Amino acid sequence: MVGGGVIGLTVAWRAAEAGWRVTVHDPAADLSGPTAAAAWVAGGMLTPITEGATAAEEAGYGLGVASLRRFPEFAAELERASRLPSGLRPEGSLAVGLTADDVTELRLFADRLAHLGRRCTVLGPAQCRALEPMLSARVFGGVEIPGDLAVDNRALLGALGEACRRRGVAMDSRAVTELAELTADQVVLAAGAWSSALVPGLPVRPVKGEILRLRRSPGTPPPTSRTIRAAVPGGHVYLVPRHDGVVVGATQQDVGFDTEVTAGSVARLLADALTVMPELGGYAMAEAGAGLRPMTPDGLPLLGRLNDRVVLAVGHGRNGLLLAPITADLVLGALLAAEPVLAGVDIALVRPNRFSEIAANARIAT
Amino acid sequence: MVGGGVIGLTVAWRAAEAGWRVTVHDPAADLSGPTAAAAWVAGGMLTPITEGATAAEEAGYGLGVASLRRFPEFAAELERASRLPSGLRPEGSLAVGLTADDVTELRLFADRLAHLGRRCTVLGPAQCRALEPMLSARVFGGVEIPGDLAVDNRALLGALGEACRRRGVAMDSRAVTELAELTADQVVLAAGAWSSALVPGLPVRPVKGEILRLRRSPGTPPPTSRTIRAAVPGGHVYLVPRHDGVVVGATQQDVGFDTEVTAGSVARLLADALTVMPELGGYAMAEAGAGLRPMTPDGLPLLGRLNDRVVLAVGHGRNGLLLAPITADLVLGALLAAEPVLAGVDIALVRPNRFSEIAANARIAT
Numbered sequence: 090m091v092g093g094g095v096i097g098l099t100v101a102w103r104a105a106e107a108g109w110r111v112t113v114h115d116p117a118a119d120l121s122g123p124t125a126a127a128a129w130v131a132g133g134m135l136t137p138i139t140e141g142a143t144a145a146e147e148a149g150y151g152l153g154v155a156s157l158r159r160f161p162e163f164a165a166e167l168e169r170a171s172r173l174p175s176g177l178r179p180e181g182s183l184a185v186g187l188t189a190d191d192v193t194e195l196r197l198f199a200d201r202l203a204h205l206g207r208r209c210t211v212l213g214p215a216q217c218r219a220l221e222p223m224l225s226a227r228v229f230g231g232v233e234i235p236g237d238l239a240v241d242n243r244a245l246l247g248a249l250g251e252a253c254r255r256r257g258v259a260m261d262s263r264a265v266t267e268l269a270e271l272t273a274d275q276v277v278l279a280a281g282a283w284s285s286a287l288v289p290g291l292p293v294r295p296v297k298g299e300i301l302r303l304r305r306s307p308g309t310p311p312p313t314s315r316t317i318r319a320a321v322p323g324g325h326v327y328l329v330p331r332h333d334g335v336v337v338g339a340t341q342q343d344v345g346f347d348t349e350v351t352a353g354s355v356a357r358l359l360a361d362a363l364t365v366m367p368e369l370g371g372y373a374m375a376e377a378g379a380g381l382r383p384m385t386p387d388g389l390p391l392l393g394r395l396n397d398r399v400v401l402a403v404g405h406g407r408n409g410l411l412l413a414p415i416t417a418d419l420v421l422g423a424l425l426a427a428e429p430v431l432a433g434v435d436i437a438l439v440r441p442n443r444f445s446e447i448a449a450n451a452r453i454a455t
Numbered sequence: 456m457v458g459g460g461v462i463g464l465t466v467a468w469r470a471a472e473a474g475w476r477v478t479v480h481d482p483a484a485d486l487s488g489p490t491a492a493a494a495w496v497a498g499g500m501l502t503p504i505t506e507g508a509t510a511a512e513e514a515g516y517g518l519g520v521a522s523l524r525r526f527p528e529f530a531a532e533l534e535r536a537s538r539l540p541s542g543l544r545p546e547g548s549l550a551v552g553l554t555a556d557d558v559t560e561l562r563l564f565a566d567r568l569a570h571l572g573r574r575c576t577v578l579g580p581a582q583c584r585a586l587e588p589m590l591s592a593r594v595f596g597g598v599e600i601p602g603d604l605a606v607d608n609r610a611l612l613g614a615l616g617e618a619c620r621r622r623g624v625a626m627d628s629r630a631v632t633e634l635a636e637l638t639a640d641q642v643v644l645a646a647g648a649w650s651s652a653l654v655p656g657l658p659v660r661p662v663k664g665e666i667l668r669l670r671r672s673p674g675t676p677p678p679t680s681r682t683i684r685a686a687v688p689g690g691h692v693y694l695v696p697r698h699d700g701v702v703v704g705a706t707q708q709d710v711g712f713d714t715e716v717t718a719g720s721v722a723r724l725l726a727d728a729l730t731v732m733p734e735l736g737g738y739a740m741a742e743a744g745a746g747l748r749p750m751t752p753d754g755l756p757l758l759g760r761l762n763d764r765v766v767l768a769v770g771h772g773r774n775g776l777l778l779a780p781i782t783a784d785l786v787l788g789a790l791l792a793a794e795p796v797l798a799g800v801d802i803a804l805v806r807p808n809r810f811s812e813i814a815a816n817a818r819i820a821t
Contacts, residue, residue: 303718326614352669353736356725362721374743 091265091287092279093117094126095242096402098249100277102170103417104424105256112273114257124421127281128409131379132329132338133176135160135238135318135411138205139323140198148438149389150205155302155407155434156415160238161243163414164245165447171251176244178330182316185217185224185231185365191320192230198246199232209234221313221451223366228319239329242412268399275424277400282346282381284403288395292444293369293404295381297342299354303335303362303372319365328360334372339364339407340381348379381408382386385444392416392439401441457631457653458645459483460492461608461779466643468536469783470790471622478639493647494608494775496666498695498704499542500682501526501604501777502703504571506550507691514804515755516571519774521697521800522781522816526604529780530611530732537617542610544696551590551597551731552584553643557686558596561694565598575600587679589732605695606776634765635685641790643766648712648747650769654761658810659770661747663708666669667728670700676734679777684784685731697699697787703728705773707748745751748772751810758805760789767807796817 090101093115116435117124120366137153139148148320164175186192202209210233217231218224253260268276272332278284282295305312308443312335317328327335340354357379363370383402385391390412395401400423405412419431430436456467459481463726471477483490503519504512518572530541552558561577568575576591576599583597584590619626634642634653646649671678678701683694695702704722721743729736751757751770766789771778785797785805796802803809 101643151583222674264704301718306715306717349672349739351672351736352667352725352738352740356729356738359718360726363719370717370722372718373715374718374721382716 090277095128097279099413099417102252102259108136113253114261114265127380127382130378131242132336133240156412171248173248174198176241177214178239183233183239184231184318185228195232211265213231265269278340281383293383296384299340299379300338302376304375309371321361350377350379391441392419458644461494461775463645465779465783467624468618471624480627480631486743493746493748496744497608498702499606499608502696520633522778525780533614537614539614542607544605546680547601548603549599552595560675572662645768647749659749662750665706665745666704668742672739675737683802687727716743716745758785759807
């Protein structure tokens with residue numbers, strides 16, 4: 090296993106459970122603190138579709154739903170295996186709008202959710218504030234989506250690391266500079282944004298995401314129980330609850346491997362968060378961080394066998410946490426067969442060679 | 456010497472130079488990193504008066520000017536003694552306004568400065584931006600004050616610590632819980648906001664100040680050369696240059712010994728800073744910190760002899776860095792005499808017993 094982020098650890102734990110002898114290669118292989126993994130700074134919102142979703146993101150809806158359905162049992166098994174909390178929160182999410190236009194958008198989004206068969210409820214401002222009292226009086230309406238989940242990303246990573254240890258997964262912190270140097274029969278590549286350094290031409294590149302962690306101070310109201318999403322100028326802000334505060338996310342910046350948190354990003358995230366929930370101003374500014382999301386051209390991961398020896402589990406973009414359970418199922422299938430089958434999931438969408446085929450077809454056409 | 460902040464270290468160094476055998480008692484006595492001292496998170500603007508000064512603050516003008524005049528020679532001697540940079544910056548400050556009302560206020564402030572005999576120049580918007588190109592196009596006018604100074608607070612503390620070491624000042628990191636336990640012939644109390652724990656009834660209390668440190672990123676313009684001050688809703692924001700960025704300050708919060716940096720304060724400081732200089736948005740958010748300014752009821756320090764054994768050097772509020780040189784002169788005088796005399800300074804303003812006298816007089820009057 091090359092990579093000890095949420096994908097690498099999930100696959101390693103599941104593979105070890107299935108009887109494989111597994112070594113995780115990651116520079117942060119002690120797994121006890123901050124890592125370079127994108128999941129370390131994630132918000133932890135687990136939703137297969139948001140009101141801001143692009144058409145490309147909607148293409149992954151089926152995959153996301155299939156993984157979301159697996160999550161409760163996945164988390165329960167992880168807690169049994171690790172004897173640690175998984176960090177899963179079942180309260181769902183509440184999308185809110187602060188203008189009439191935004192609330193109209195939310196109603197269209199509710200129609201779309203209903204069409205997809207998901208439960209949701211359109212709410213007026215008073216109903217929104219009854220559910221989440223910290224919301225601003227400026228909130229104009231919202232949509233509650235009870236089926237969404239959220240997870241404390243660091244609790245989950247901690248539990249995964251412990252589950253791996255208990256299953257005898259070996260950890261190796263030496264840098265892997267090429268896959269050929271590994272002696273394993275089978276290699277799973279899950280090195281996130283760094284994966285293309287190990288498989289030249291792999292269409293995965295880093296997209297920086299910045300988040301803030303705000304911690305409740307004495308005398309301030311408790312954090313929300315639901316994940317809150319709100320339309321703001323230039324995008325959406327989300328507030329994902331933790332037991333002791335909220336995570337505010339997230340920016341998206343196409344700036345290579347730079348992980349600096351800029352003053353402008355912090356200013357925007359804070360201004361947006363305080364617009365939605367003014368009382369968060371009394372929370373402590375606990376952390377500002379940046380991670381590198383491994384992004385593919387179509388926003389969907391590359392999952393499956395690359396060659397006789399290498400299986401890919403890369404390119405999860407912003408959905409690494411959500412897609413971890415189904416990724417493990419797919420990769421375990423791929424370790425045993427060339428073309429795994431998974432009920433209800435269109436595997437073709439995530440086939441590792443889809444971009445080279447597109448490129449080849451384009452060449453034939455011209 | 457009880458306290459190893461800017462006052463404690465300055466007095467310790469100067470006293471050791473004058474032949475005293477000195478021990479500094481401070482929990483952070485290794486002096487090589489962050490300390491609880493208010494000076495550790497200071498902006499470092501050295502000005503005896505600002506456009507937002509209250510009447511009480513203006514009363515300390517003479518003291519501030521006397522210390523400001525000492526600063527260049529003080530810094531030069533410190534550099535010779537420590538062989539380290541003192542962090543002094545001679546470029547002065549530029550006060551700017553973003554509205555016609557603010558610029559009118561600045562013109563009145565310029566009149567006041569002229570009346571006090573200080574050099575200053577009223578500037579139009581283009582002139583302001585010619586001096587400091589990062590200023591927003593919204594700047595409506597300003598006043599340049601070339602006689603102000605600024606200092607890199609951490610460089611200064613580092614140089615003071617090294618100067619003390621080279622002069623043989625001893626460091627003791629054990630907590631001092633009462634002055635009686637010290638064996639020295641003479642005790643100088645310079646424990647900032649914590650001083651009243653050692654002298655019951657001392658009218659010094661903590662006022663929290665929060666600052667941000669923004670660091671220049673590749674591809675962004677260099678920091679200003681002058682300290683920039685601007686009127687903003689609810690007060691003033693200041694931007695003090697460092698070689699690699701700027702310090703943005705500062706809030707004032709009367710919340711006891713709490714040093715948590717709140718999300719609301721960071722939001723406000725960033726919003727204000729980016730209003731004055733939008734391009735700072737590309738700088739990295741390097742640090743958000745809080746310090747406890749030791750404040751007295753009239754905003755002026757308590758300097759001089761308390762009794763046969765104890766000399767006070769406390770209560771410098773927001774002006775500890777500015778007043779360090781003159782404080783050392785006064786304390787060295789007080790160590791040798793009951794009532795030191797200092798040319799051009801009204802010692803009565805800072806007499807340690809002025810509040811108990813006021814209280815006694817009030818009792819007599821009633």
